[in-house]
Amino acid sequence: xxxxxxxxxxxxxxxxxxxxxxxxxxxxxxxxxxxxxxxxxxxxxxxxxxxxxxxxxxxxxxxxxxxxxxxxxxxxxxxxxxxxxxxxxxxxxxxxxxxxxxxxxxxxxxxxxxxxxxxxxxxxxxxxxxxxxxxxxxxxxxxxxxxxxxxxxxxxxxxxxxxxxxxxxxxxxxxxxxxxxxxxxxxxxxxxxxxxxxxxxxxxxxxxxxxxxxxxxxxxxxxxxxxxxxxxxxxxxxxxxxxxxxxxxxxxxxxxxxxxxxxxxxxxxxxxxxxxxxxxxxxxxxxxxxxxxxxxxxxxxxxxxxxxxxxxxxxxxxxxxxxxxxxxxxxxxxxxxxxxxxxxxxxxxxxxxxxxxxxxxxxxxxxxxxxxxxxxxxxxxxxxxxxxxxxxxx
Numbered sequence: 001x002x003x004x005x006x007x008x009x010x011x012x013x014x015x016x017x018x019x020x021x022x023x024x025x026x027x028x029x030x031x032x033x034x035x036x037x038x039x040x041x042x043x044x045x046x047x048x049x050x051x052x053x054x055x056x057x058x059x060x061x062x063x064x065x066x067x068x069x070x071x072x073x074x075x076x077x078x079x080x081x082x083x084x085x086x087x088x089x090x091x092x093x094x095x096x097x098x099x100x101x102x103x104x105x106x107x108x109x110x111x112x113x114x115x116x117x118x119x120x121x122x123x124x125x126x127x128x129x130x131x132x133x134x135x136x137x138x139x140x141x142x143x144x145x146x147x148x149x150x151x152x153x154x155x156x157x158x159x160x161x162x163x164x165x166x167x168x169x170x171x172x173x174x175x176x177x178x179x180x181x182x183x184x185x186x187x188x189x190x191x192x193x194x195x196x197x198x199x200x201x202x203x204x205x206x207x208x209x210x211x212x213x214x215x216x217x218x219x220x221x222x223x224x225x226x227x228x229x230x231x232x233x234x235x236x237x238x239x240x241x242x243x244x245x246x247x248x249x250x251x252x253x254x255x256x257x258x259x260x261x262x263x264x265x266x267x268x269x270x271x272x273x274x275x276x277x278x279x280x281x282x283x284x285x286x287x288x289x290x291x292x293x294x295x296x297x298x299x300x301x302x303x304x305x306x307x308x309x310x311x312x313x314x315x316x317x318x319x320x321x322x323x324x325x326x327x328x329x330x331x332x333x334x335x336x337x338x339x340x341x342x343x344x345x346x347x348x349x350x351x352x353x354x355x356x357x358x359x360x361x362x363x364x365x366x367x368x369x370x371x372x373x374x375x376x377x378x379x380x381x382x383x384x385x386x387x388x389x390x391x392x393x394x
Contacts, residue, residue, distance in 0.1 A: 002051035004073035006066050009040050010301020015067045016040045018060045019173070027055050029075060036072070039173045043268065043304055046297050054079035127155045134159030174265030185328045193323045194374045195361035198382035200339045203356055205390050213281040213394055217288045221339050222258070222313030225360065227283055227393075228385040229311055229334045230254050230275050236377045238368055240308050242329040248368060257307035257327060258287055260294050268294060269327055271307045280393035314338040321359040331365040332374075334381070 009016055016038035023029055023036075034046040035055075057074040060066050127150050131138055136158045143150035171179070185191075203221060211219050233240045233254055241250045256275035260268050270290040275283065293299045312324045312335040321337040337359040344355035360381060362374045 001056075002053065002075045002077055003071050004035065004050060004075060006038065006068050006070050006072055007047065008068050009038070009043075009045065010305065013040050013068070013301045015065055017173075018062055018064050018066060018072065019044065020062055021058060022046075023055050025055055025058055029053060029055050038066075040301060043299050043301060044173060044265075044297065045299065049075065051075050051077050053077035127152055130155040130159060172265045174262055174268075178266035181328065182325045185325050188328070189326055190366035191326065192364050192366045192369070192371060192374065193361060194364075194371045194378065195321050195323075195359050196375060196378045196382065197357050197359050198378075199386055200356040200358040202385055202388055202390070203339050209390055209394060213284055215281060215285060217281070217284045219280065219284050219394075220287075220313070221358070222311065222336065223280065223284050223287055224388070225313075225334075225336050225358070225381070225385060226256060226258070226275075226287075226311040227278070227280050228381045228388065229309070230256055230278075230283075231384050232377060232380040233309060234276070235380060236373075239332045239364070239377060241331050241368065242308060243331065243365075243367075244329065248331070251308045253308070255306045255308045257310035257330075258290070259310060259312045259324070260291065262294070268299065268304060269307060269310060270294060270299060270303050271305065273306060280388070280390070310334070312336070321361050323361060324363050326363055326365060331368050333363045334378075335361045335363070 006016060017040075018036055019039045020037040022034050029035060029049045029052060031050070031052040032048040035049040036047050038045055038047055053075040055073060056076045056079065058072070059074070060070070060072040066072055128138070130152065131141075131150075134155075136155075138150060141150055141154055141158050142148070143154050145151045145154070202224065206219065206224065213219060237250050237252075238248070240254050241248050243249070253274055254276040256272045257269040258272070260270060262268055270293070272278075272283065272286045272290065275286075278286070290299075290303060293303060307327060307330060310324075310327050310330060310333040312322055312333060314337055315322050317338050319337050322335040324333050324335050326333050339356055339358045341354055342357050343352050344357065345351070346353050360378055362378055364374045
């Protein structure tokens with residue numbers, strides 16, 4: 001028998017919530033196959049099976065909070081698939097109680113056949129067919145029947161007139177975490193913001209020599225600006241800092257965060273630790289590896305911790321700039337818009353040609369900085385950006 005335990009999820013993370021089981025009791029499991037999903041205050045992760053065999057017990061139900069190191073399941077490495085009878089997973093304490101038995105004198109009345117859809121809405125097959133034929137999603141209707149069930153009249157009215165009631169959509173764990181962090185930041189930090197437009201001709205050079213490093217990793221505009229941002233911090237060290245209570249801790253090591261969207265689940269900020277001194281090629285490789293772990297949900301809590309400065313890439317191909325909220329406990333975050341081709345005045349001061357420009361901005365904590373210094377930092381980023389030797393960095 002092999003015990004399945006909740007592994008360490010990163011420094012300072014002591015517990016997680018079991019959000020989903022991918023297997024049920026009696027199913028065969030391969031080693032390293034995703035077995036269950038766990039959510040912490042930092043990240044949602046898929047946990048791989050530590051052994052191959054048959055899942056014989058599930059000891060923690062979906063929704064249970066479990067401490068790291070605790071047993072959550074048992075795998076029999078010698079069992080044959082199908083030899084273990086499937087049993088329900090443990091029921092959370094909040095589960096619906098068993099209804100009281102019907103008195104013996106009562107004559108049971110057959111209940112109408114109903115179905116429960118993926119959204120949890122109860123309805124009869126007739127109602128489901130009416131809604132399906134009318135192209136109306138059951139989740140958009142508030143049923144008037146017992147327990148919120150959708151009646152035939154509800155369905156016919158919705159098909160005839162369209163849904164009229166609001167739909168309550170619960171927030172995901174990721175969206176709740178993002179909201180909590182952003183609310184804390186805006187309430188505790190006096191935000192300032194400044195932006196400048198800079199020459200982006202460096203990207204013409206990058207296109208000319210190729211967007212892939214000699215290692216085959218794609219180089220993005222965000223990586224190039226991030227490299228210049230890190231190097232400029234050598235002259236503006238107070239921006240590479242975090243607050244610890246009322247004290248400002250200035251860091252000698254730059255741990256660079258890159259903001260990443262998680263579809264319908266908010267955002268994450270994975271961190272490239274010790275980013276100062278990296279070449280563009282090395283930075284691109286590190287960012288690419290973190291991006292792969294974001295897309296495959298393999299990030300650890302350590303990948304998200306220790307950031308000292310953050311870069312936010314373009315929000316879209318037509319976004320001019322973004323004014324991001326500072327990631328606590330950091331004191332600044334650099335953002336950039338999309339690199340654009342625009343009309344520019346040439347060096348003769350009279351002629352107009354086509355050039356590339358990008359707007360970079362800095363959200364800063366007013367307790368340690370003001371717009372003049374923030375602008376000076378952005379101008380230094382622009383100088384370093386224009387002076388990059390891509391041939392040696394590539």
